[in-house]
C-alpha cells in the first residue's frame with residue numbers, strides 16, 4: 001500500500017507525468033548536490049543536538065554561512081522547547097489513503113505540540129495549505145491530539161511562520177489522492193518543463 005508523502009503530492013500537482021516517472025516508474029534523475037548541501041548539514045546537526053549527542057567537532061567543521069544558520073536555529077524560541085522526537089516518521093489514514101512523512105522535529109510546551117521544519121531556502125508560498133503542512137499536521141494530530149501547531153523556521157531571514165491546526169485539511173488531501181488514483185498521465189508541455197529534471201526523457 002502506497003503512503004503518500006508531501007513530495008509525492010506536490011510532484012503530482014506540478015505534473016502528473018513527472019509523478020509517473022518518479023514514483024511509479026521509480027526513475028531518479030541526478031540533481032545538483034550543492035543546492036541541498038547546507039540544508040542537509042544543518043538538519044543532521046540539529047538531529048544530533050536534539051538527541052543529546054556531542055556535536056562540538058561537527059560544529060567546528062561548519063563554514064561561515066553554515067555557522068550563522070546553525071546559530072540562528074540554536075537560538076530559535078521553538079527549537080528551545082521540550083524535545084519529543086526528531087527525524088520522526090509519522091503516518092495516518094485519511095479516507096482510504098495512507099499519508100505520511102518525516103518531521104524534522106517535534107517539541108512541546110505546557111499548551112501545545114509544535115512540528116518544526118527548518119528551512120535554509122524559501123518557506124512555501126502558501127504555507128497554510130502546503131502539502132507538507134497539511135500532511136504533517138494531520139498525522140501528528142491523530143497521535144497527539146488537536147493542540148498542535150506547525151512552525152516553519154526560516155533560517156535565512158531568522159523568522160518563524162506559525163500555523164494553527166484549525167482548518168479542514170482532510171478535504172484537500174482526499175481530493176489530491178483521488179486525482180492520483182484516477183488520473184491518466186499525459187504530457188502537457190509548459191514553462192515548468194524548462195526546470196524539470198525529466199525533460200530529457202519526456203516526449
Ligand code: SF4
Pocket residue numbers: 015016017018021187188189190192193196197198199202203
Ligand atoms: S518535462 Fe514537463 S511534462 Fe515532462 S515530466 Fe517534466 S514537467 Fe512534466
